[in-house]
Amino acid sequence: MKKIEAIIQPFKVEPVKEALHKISVQGMTVTEVKGFGRQKGIREVYRGMEYQVDFLPKVKIEVVAPEDKVKAVVETIIKNARTGRIGDGKIFVFPVEEVIRIRTGETGEDAV
Amino acid sequence: MNPADTAFVLVSAALVMLMTPGLALFYGGMVRSKNVLATIMQNFILLGVVGVQWALFGYSLAFGPDVGHLIGSLDWVGLNGVGLEPFKAYSETIPHQTFMIYQAMFAIITPALITGAWAERMKFSAFLVFMVLWATLVYDPVAHWVWGDGGWLKNLGALDFAGGTVVHINAGIAALAAALVMGRRHGFGTEAFIPHNLPMTILGAGLLWFGWFGFNAGSALAAGALASSAFTATHLATCAAVLSWVGAEWFHRGKPTTLGAASGAVAGLVAVTPAAGYVGPMSAILIGLGAGIVCYLAVLAKVKLGYDDSLDVVGVHCIGGIWGALATGLFATKAVNAAGGDGLFFGNPGQLGIQALAVLATLIFSFVVSWVLLKLIDATMGLRVTTEDEVAGLDLAEHQEAGYSL
Structure with missing residues (x-):
């Protein structure tokens, strides 16, 4: 099993969620996050004064998938989150040691 | 005595009361989230502090029997003699007590305006001491000069319908003294002090605009033609100022902002305050x-001059107030208010001089007394919280609370 963690543009959350749903991803966790990469920050203006804001709003999507589905999940996210412009975000893939469903105590891929 | 006038002024008093919590939200949205409650509290608590001060001796000092054209006597301490019959010098048609409670709301919001200057760094205890002293030694005398029976600026013929000098220039220049004595916030120039909740600021601006109808139209002290004219002038000036502020920043910075729209509204309300009952609708625009x-x-000049007036009290209230007071000397006409005067554009250039004198007197008096009071408090109890508390935020450090717990 792997955990796929994707940091994407906030306005791409809906299309990514829909597309993952279509390839039968059962669940996900979504968090509003802030950060910067090569895009750096943006400038905001209040009462004529400019401020450099380093941390941009992004959304982090976390999905756990069995090995045979990892490639499909990653490709789906790339396909639906890409604009081709700077600031599209990144995807990280981690190994997952164990999954346990709290309600039933099931473990492993059954619990995903 | 006239029941319609009394009802109108009582409702106007309630409208002006709402401006103080409105101001609290206007300011509260502009600070960082760690200081939202402290900022709101510095306005809300003044309803209590100045409300009681006014009844005990503030009203007597401002409107009591004249002493040397400079201040009211202590004859009306504890509202002694402030009864339910009209006091002819102020209004022949409403109870004296109605006039007193209406004026109480002005006395409360004026010091509240200053709090934007020292937002995010002033100690609550020092704030309370300064506010009581300022209300007593600055607001009450200046209110007497302009509005009190026998006040020297009133006798001179200065036109200030609803408080351009007494309220806005007075508070605005005290804000400059405060920003200078207090010094800049920790991190000024290196950290971004970004407003944490602009929807709150817009709501506050809306409440201020709404309440301001009581402030300006209510200053007619009668439900009649003059109130209607002041109401109209107030609204039109504010509409126009929203457009010109947003237009200016759109031209200058490339984007029209909501904070600009809210700031423009307040700037327009400030500027029309002295003029409301003396000018026609097109002059108001x-x-x-x-x-x-x-x-x-x-507001832009502040950055160049380098003082940290956190929420732009000087730029909006002092400068807006000066513009309004001088503009009254340009646009006033007896066609709108026979009891008023004519301005420069209506054949009376002398009025502009009188307006300038009233502005200058208020600027000097308020700045000097505010400066001295702040220095005294700084030397004795200290004005600012510690740097540690400033970084942690005043909500936790001064009030043991958090504005948001999510």
Whole structure:
């Protein structure tokens, strides 16, 4: 099993969620996050004064998938989150040691 | 005595009361989230502090029997003699007590305006001491000069319908003294002090605009033609100032902002305050257009001059107030208010001089007394919280609370 963690543009959350749903991803966790990469920050203006804001709003999507589905999940996210412009975000893939469903105590891929 | 006038002024008093919590939200949205409650509290608590001060001796000092054209006597301490019959010098048609409670709301919001200057760094205890002293030694005398029976600026014929000098220039210049004595916030120039909740600021601006109808139209002290004219002038000037501020920043920075719209509204309301009962509708629009641009430039100038007036009290209230007081000397006409005067554009250039004198007297007196009071408090109990508390935020450090717990 792997955990796929994707940091994407906030306005791409809906299309990514829909597309993952279509390839039968059962669940996900979504968090509003802030950060910067090569895009750096943006400038905001209040009462004529400019401020450099380093941390941009992004959304982090976390999905756990069995090995045979990892490639499909990653490709789906790339396909639906890409604009081709700077600031599209990144995807990280981690190994997952164990999954346990709290309600039933099931473990492993059954619990995903 | 007239029941319609009494009802109108009582409702106006309630409207002006709502401006103080409105101001609290206007300011509260502009600070960082760690200081939202402290900022709101510095306004809300003044309803209590100045409300009681006013009844005990403030009203007597401001409106009591004249002493040397400078201040009221202590004859009306504890509202002694402030009864339910009209006091002819102020109004023949409403109870004296109605006039007193209406004026109480002005006495409360004026010091509240200053709190924007020292937002995010002043100690609550020092704030309370300064506010009581300022209300007593600055607001009450200046209110007497302009509005009190026998006050020297009133006798001179200075036109200030609803408080351009007494309220806005007075508070605005005290804000400059405060920003200078207090010094800049920790991190000024290196950290971004970004407003944490602009929807709250817009709501506050809306409440201020709403309450301001009581402030300006209510100052007619009668439900009649003059109140209607002041109401109209107030609204039109404010509409125009929203457009000119937003237009100026759109031209200058490329984007129209909501904070600009809210700031423009307040700038327009400030500028039309002295003029409301003396000018026609088209003059009001010109006053508003001027206010949006003048105040926008004044706010920009702050950055160049380097003082940290956190929420732009000087740029909006002092500069907007000066523009409004002088504009009254330009646009006033007896066609609107026979009891008022004519301005420069209506054949009486002398009025502009009288307006300038009233502005100058208020600027000097308020700045000097505020400066001295702040220095005294700084030397004895200290004005600012520690740097540690400033970084942690005043909500936790001064009030043991958090504005948001999510």
